[in-house]
C-alpha cells in the first residue's frame with residue numbers, strides 16, 4: 463500500500479462551458495483503466511465520479527486541471543479548478559440542491575446528484591474550496607474496496 | 617437480442633448506425649437527468665431519453681450502453697451526430713414518446729435494468 467510508484471499519470475485541461483467535448487477526459491480515463499486491466503465494477507465507479515467532477519467544472523467553474531494517477535492497487539484523481547468556489551459544502555452535498563442555470567438544466571444537468579454520486583463511488587473524497595478562487599476535489603479509489611459488489615438488478 | 621431488432625417496433629430512424637447489426641441489448645433504462653443515468657443505467661442497455669445534445673453521447677459511452685433512442689422526434693444537432701459518429705455509438709430517433717418506446721421494448725422482452733448503489 464505505502465509509497466508504491468505510480469504506473470501511470472496523466473493531466474488534462476478542462477474548459478468551462480464547453481459542452482461539446484465535456485466528458486472526453488472521463489472517457490480517456492475509462493480507456494486507460496480498461497487497458498490497465500482493472501475489474502469492470504471498479505472502473506465503473508471511477509468513471510461515474512470522474513464524469514461528475516469533470517462536468518462540475520464545465521458547468522460551475524471557468525477552467526480546471528484533471529489529474530489521474532494510477533497505482534497497482536488504487537487510483538488517485540485530483541480536479542483543481544478556477545471558479546466561484548462552493549460557499550456551503552454541506553448544502554452542496556444535499557441531493558437535489560443545485561445552482562445550475564435554466565439553460566444547463568434543459569440539457570439534463572442540475573439534478574443536484576453529482577457530489578453525492580462522487581461520494582458514493584469513491585473510497586475517500588476531499589473537497590477544498592475557496593469562494594471567489596476555486597475548488598479542489600481529491601478522490602481515491604481502492605481496488606480492494608467493499609464497494610465493488612453485485613452489479614445489475616433486473 | 618440484437619439491437620437491430622428494436623428498430624422496427626420503435627418505428628425508429630437510424631441516425632447513426634454505430635454497431636447496430638452486431639451489438640447485443642441486455643436491458644433498458646429510461647431517463648433524462650444525466651446524473652441519474654450515469655449512476656444507474658447498465659452496460660449493454662438501450663437508453664430511452666428526450667436528451668439529444670452531445671453530452672448524451674458522452675454518458676452513453678461512459679456507461680457502455682448498446683444504443684440511444686431519442687424519443688418525441690426531438691431535433692438532433694449536427695454536433696451530437698458528429699460525436700456519435702466519432703464514438704461509434706448507435707443513435708436512433710423515434711416519433712414515439714418515452715412511455716410508448718419503453719412499452720414497445722417491454723413487449724419485445726427487454727428487461728428494465730438498474731445498477732446497484
Ligand SMILES: Nc1ncnc2c1ncn2[C@@H]1O[C@H](COP(=O)(O)OP(=O)(O)OP(=O)(O)O)[C@@H](O)[C@H]1O
Pocket residue numbers: 514518519521522523543545546547548554555559560561562570571572573574575576577578597651
Ligand atoms: N467545481 C465547482 N465549482 C463551483 N461550484 C460547484 C462545483 N461543484 C459543485 N458546485 C456547487 O455545488 C452544487 C451541487 O453540485 P452537484 O454536482 O451535486 O449538482 P449539480 O452539478 O448542480 O447537478 P448534477 O451534478 O446533478 O448535474 C452545484 O449546483 C454548485 O452550486
Ligand SMILES: [Mg+2]
Pocket residue numbers: 514517518572575576577
Ligand atoms: Mg454536478
